[in-house]
Amino acid sequence: MRVAAWLLLLLAPAASARTPEYDARVRSVIAAYAHPKAAGPLGYANIAAKLWLHEDAALCSRRLDELLAAGPTGDMFWMFPVTAIAYLDGGQLSSQARTALRRSFKTYMPYRGDTENHWLLYYTSLYLMAQMWPDQEGSEWYTGKSSAENRREAAEWIEGWVRLTTRRGQGEYDSPHYMGLYFLSMSYLAEWATDAAMKKRATMMLDYLIADYAAENLDGIFVGAHSRVYDNPVVEKWNNVSSDFGWLLFHLGRPLDPPDSYVIFYALASAYEPPEILKRIATDRSEPYTHYERKRTRNRWRFNDELHGPVYKTTYVRKEYAVSSDQGGILQPIQEHSWDVTWSVPDPRGVHNTLFTLQPYSSLYELETYFTFPPDTSIAGVVSSKKSYDSPDKLVGGSPYEKIFQDQDTVIALYDIAPGTRFPQINGFFSKDLAEVEEDKSGWIFARGGEALIAFRPLQPYSWKPIEGGGRRLFSPYLKNGAVVQVAARAEFGDMGAFRKAMVALPLEYHVEPAPWVRVRSLRGKTLTFAYGETPRVDGKPLDYERWPLFGGPFVEAGVDSEQLILKYGSMRRTLDFRKLTVTDTP
Amino acid sequence: MMQSKGYVVGARLPASGLFLKPANGEWRHAGFNHPFVSALDYDPADPSTVYVAAGNGLIRVTNGGESWKILTGNDVTELQDVSVDRNAPGTVYFAHTAGIRVSRDRGATWQDASAGLHRKYTAALRVDSRHSGYLLAGNEEGVFRSVDGGKSWRLAGAAGFHVLHIEQSPHDPCFWLAGTEGGGLFASSDCGASFESAGNLGVGRNLYDIAFDPGSANRIAVGGWGVGVAVTEDRGKTWELRNAGLPAPSVWSVVFDPAHPGRLYADVHEEALYVSPDAGRTWRKDGLEGAAVYRMRFVPEAAR
Numbered sequence: 001m002r003v004a005a006w007l008l009l010l011l012a013p014a015a016s017a018r019t020p021e022y023d024a025r026v027r028s029v030i031a032a033y034a035h036p037k038a039a040g041p042l043g044y045a046n047i048a049a050k051l052w053l054h055e056d057a058a059l060c061s062r063r064l065d066e067l068l069a070a071g072p073t074g075d076m077f078w079m080f081p082v083t084a085i086a087y088l089d090g091g092q093l094s095s096q097a098r099t100a101l102r103r104s105f106k107t108y109m110p111y112r113g114d115t116e117n118h119w120l121l122y123y124t125s126l127y128l129m130a131q132m133w134p135d136q137e138g139s140e141w142y143t144g145k146s147s148a149e150n151r152r153e154a155a156e157w158i159e160g161w162v163r164l165t166t167r168r169g170q171g172e173y174d175s176p177h178y179m180g181l182y183f184l185s186m187s188y189l190a191e192w193a194t195d196a197a198m199k200k201r202a203t204m205m206l207d208y209l210i211a212d213y214a215a216e217n218l219d220g221i222f223v224g225a226h227s228r229v230y231d232n233p234v235v236e237k238w239n240n241v242s243s244d245f246g247w248l249l250f251h252l253g254r255p256l257d258p259p260d261s262y263v264i265f266y267a268l269a270s271a272y273e274p275p276e277i278l279k280r281i282a283t284d285r286s287e288p289y290t291h292y293e294r295k296r297t298r299n300r301w302r303f304n305d306e307l308h309g310p311v312y313k314t315t316y317v318r319k320e321y322a323v324s325s326d327q328g329g330i331l332q333p334i335q336e337h338s339w340d341v342t343w344s345v346p347d348p349r350g351v352h353n354t355l356f357t358l359q360p361y362s363s364l365y366e367l368e369t370y371f372t373f374p375p376d377t378s379i380a381g382v383v384s385s386k387k388s389y390d391s392p393d394k395l396v397g398g399s400p401y402e403k404i405f406q407d408q409d410t411v412i413a414l415y416d417i418a419p420g421t422r423f424p425q426i427n428g429f430f431s432k433d434l435a436e437v438e439e440d441k442s443g444w445i446f447a448r449g450g451e452a453l454i455a456f457r458p459l460q461p462y463s464w465k466p467i468e469g470g471g472r473r474l475f476s477p478y479l480k481n482g483a484v485v486q487v488a489a490r491a492e493f494g495d496m497g498a499f500r501k502a503m504v505a506l507p508l509e510y511h512v513e514p515a516p517w518v519r520v521r522s523l524r525g526k527t528l529t530f531a532y533g534e535t536p537r538v539d540g541k542p543l544d545y546e547r548w549p550l551f552g553g554p555f556v557e558a559g560v561d562s563e564q565l566i567l568k569y570g571s572m573r574r575t576l577d578f579r580k581l582t583v584t585d586t587p
Numbered sequence: 588m589m590q591s592k593g594y595v596v597g598a599r600l601p602a603s604g605l606f607l608k609p610a611n612g613e614w615r616h617a618g619f620n621h622p623f624v625s626a627l628d629y630d631p632a633d634p635s636t637v638y639v640a641a642g643n644g645l646i647r648v649t650n651g652g653e654s655w656k657i658l659t660g661n662d663v664t665e666l667q668d669v670s671v672d673r674n675a676p677g678t679v680y681f682a683h684t685a686g687i688r689v690s691r692d693r694g695a696t697w698q699d700a701s702a703g704l705h706r707k708y709t710a711a712l713r714v715d716s717r718h719s720g721y722l723l724a725g726n727e728e729g730v731f732r733s734v735d736g737g738k739s740w741r742l743a744g745a746a747g748f749h750v751l752h753i754e755q756s757p758h759d760p761c762f763w764l765a766g767t768e769g770g771g772l773f774a775s776s777d778c779g780a781s782f783e784s785a786g787n788l789g790v791g792r793n794l795y796d797i798a799f800d801p802g803s804a805n806r807i808a809v810g811g812w813g814v815g816v817a818v819t820e821d822r823g824k825t826w827e828l829r830n831a832g833l834p835a836p837s838v839w840s841v842v843f844d845p846a847h848p849g850r851l852y853a854d855v856h857e858e859a860l861y862v863s864p865d866a867g868r869t870w871r872k873d874g875l876e877g878a879a880v881y882r883m884r885f886v887p888e889a890a891r
Contacts, residue, residue, distance in 0.1 A: 073598075073599045073600060074597050074598075074599075075596055075597055076596075076597070077597040108619075108620075109619035109620065109621055109643065109655070111596060111600075111621065111622050111623060111642055111643065112642065112643050112664065113596045113597075114596065114642075114664070114665065115596075118596060119661075123661070138656060142619065142655075143656070143657045144647075144654075144655055144656025144657055145656070145657065153660050153661050154661075156660075156661060157661040160661075299684070301684045301685070301708045302706065302708045302727050302749075303706075303727065305705075305706075307685070372665045372667070372684060374751075374793070374795065374839075375768055375793050376793055376812040376837070376856075377856070377879075384595065385595040385598075
């Protein structure tokens with residue numbers, strides 16, 4: 001008996017190794033970069049992938065030399081790939097290439113940037129490089145600080161970021177693009193940090209960040225609302241980094257082809273495989289659920305008394321579709337996406353499986369709130385990289401004149417646009433992939449997306465504008481405006497006719513003067529009342545924003561300021577305690 | 588001399604950061620490439636030490652511009668202005684996105700110096716050349732004055748206007764000017780205790796820089812967008828726009844050459860640096876083509 005017990009203990013570590021299916025996906029991502037389909041010189045990601053596979057060391061050394069000799073560029077987006085190369089080297093690189101890599105951290109000063117992901121990448125890379133070359137003087141680093149000083153500064157920032165995130169949420173929250181940079185940073189520290197606490201903290205943060213995504217994904221697609229999303233991926237929702245991670249982590253959906261470079265660096269470092277409880281949360285859509293989150297705004301440098309304001313998110317998910325929103329307002333500049341309906345499709349590639357509205361806001365005020373640009377070049381500077389920012393037909397961006405309320409799969413979006421606003425209108429995205437679209441004489445617009453039946457009630461007259469790439473833009477040039485949206489599964493009604501009948505029968509009252517106001521009976525049997533700028537009510541009871549959790553719902557739970565997270569699935573529990581750096585699993 | 592050009596984080600960066608031009612020499616890029624440099628000042632006790640307000644923090648530059656050390660940590664970013672206290676050796680102040688900091692030991696340690704300011708984002712900062720610890724700061728709510736090294740502040744004027752730049756006359760230390768976003772120019776004749784509107788110059792435009800001519804007590808230049816270069820010869824009673832020869836009235840910075848009375852430099856946004864031998868009446872290019880030069884300073888010979 002004693003011999004058997006020792007054998008079990010010795011075998012125990014194997015249980016935490018990657019599953020063969022996951023390992024195969026990791027290897028396929030790495031292979032895509034180690035052996036790229038497209039011809040051309042190797043980039044940093046290709047070199048890193050080859051080093052992981054221990055192949056072509058001479059070629060990697062030569063190419064790394066060339067890249068560094070051409071002069072580093074890209075700030076933190078240069079730092080993180082070369083940091084991976086430094087750690088994957090393991091004696092494979094030539095001493096010349098290794099020396100050149102080290103020297104570049106003396107001769108090139110990366111800019112630390114101005115976003116949350118910039119800083120996390122910058123300090124993660126600096127931390128690991130200072131760890132790799134300890135005990136060096138300030139003269140050996142671009143910062144002018146010693147290895148110990150660099151590492152301490154980086155560690156403090158990373159620890160502060162973890163503390164802030166687990167107390168108040170991320171500022172650059174739920175971005176289907178930038179999520180990959182947070183995942184890869186924690187993957188680096190989980191794999192390569194030698195400090196046990198940093199390593200543990202990073203591994204726990206991987207659970208935390210993955211849980212944040214897992215509860216709000218549908219077939220691997222990160223459903224809205226988002227702090228930041230780009231113009232095309234806001235409508236072709238598959239075309240985001242989240243698809244790579246949905247596929248890699250949970251075998252959901254389809255990855256990009258080739259996978260985006262963020263996922264390769266995640267795979268090259270820890271390639272952390274989420275625990276079973278996260279896999280269940282990510283994939284079980286057998287029952288509809290409502291999930292709540294609190295996040296924070298980006299740093300507001302001007303016009304506000306508090307550096308951050310709260311973001312209140314509601315996400316309703318079922319197997320056929322998801323509906324998600326924040327409370328509206330400018331929570332992030334430029335790329336905010338405040339609400340949408342996302343429906344499930346068998347193959348999302350090229351499909352615009354979403355519907356939403358927005359007020360296309362563009363202003364110096366917004367930019368000066370969040371950026372330090374001089375006023376005369378602010379908008380032009382943004383438009384140089386975010387082409388649609390100052391465009392009236394854009395489909396991304398928050399507005400101070402937009403207020404949103406969601407209860408389960410009902411959304412009320414109200415607009416009270418100040419006279420003189422640059423683009424005094426609302427835009428509604430109606431996809432080319434909607435079916436059974438009908439502008440009903442009742443005033444409702446009915447449509448079907450996949451198995452989702454959608455009822456959309458504009459509060460003001462509108463017209464249709466074509467969208468390049470397909471679909472139509474609902475255009476309504478009224479300052480006091482809004483829409484009521486109700487979604488249901490086709491399985492609940494059988495067909496559009498029955499859904500239409502049910503919707504038209506629902507009591508709906510509204511007015512737009514002096515300010516937009518709506519009272520509607522939802523399909524879920526609740527009376528929802530929302531006046532622009534006032535607290536929404538459900539069956540007469542005001543929504544309690546004060547008690548809004550950091551995470552709330554059937555799968556993920558966390559209190560504001562708790563520095564804890566509880567994952568829940570059936571009787572399974574995983575509790576992350578960042579104050580104690582402990583992970584507790586039950587059973 | 589500094590240059591930053593339109594740039595997105597992560598993109599390839601053209602030569603940017605600190606540029607030096609020795610007397611009778613040519614421009615050269617010194618030290619690291621850095622996309623975000625806003626201002627600089629030098630230590631009068633050791634002019635070879637220059638303090639640079641930059642995106643990555645407060646940077647001490649020595650060795651003819653080639654040796655850089657970031658003096659600040661992870662708690663400040665995107666610095667806007669820097670000013671060395673001429674009467675307190677080793678004391679340096681800088682303005683940043685979330686307030687004002689001071690070091691009394693040449694940047695070894697820093698303390699907050701913005702207590703009591705309602706809104707913290709501070710674009711402009713100057714230490715009074717006569718009195719240690721007397722400060723003028725400009726933020727989104729106006730010009731504020733401190734007489735205790737930043738421990739407390741009082742509104743001095745330009746209330747409600749975002750202040751972009753503050754400058755003190757070298758001839759009359761009680762005369763100050765402040766340039767604003769949209770509100771025009773504000774002047775103080777009582778040593779910075781109060782500021783009042785100085786007329787219509789720049790109203791509805793943005794004034795980014797102010798230069799006093801060290802060789803002429805009544806000559807002052809102002810640079811801005813829409814304004815270009817405006818020059819007064821009577822200490823601000825009247826202003827003349829002197830843009831003939833400049834390609835656009837989009838000016839970030841102006842400075843007078845202390846060694847050549849009336850020689851005025853102005854940077855036109857992403858065009859070039861221009862120099863005028865006659866206080867702006869005529870202009871010619873002086874290099875740095877394509878640059879946006881946010882601040883220019885003449886530094887005593889030892890700095891080079």
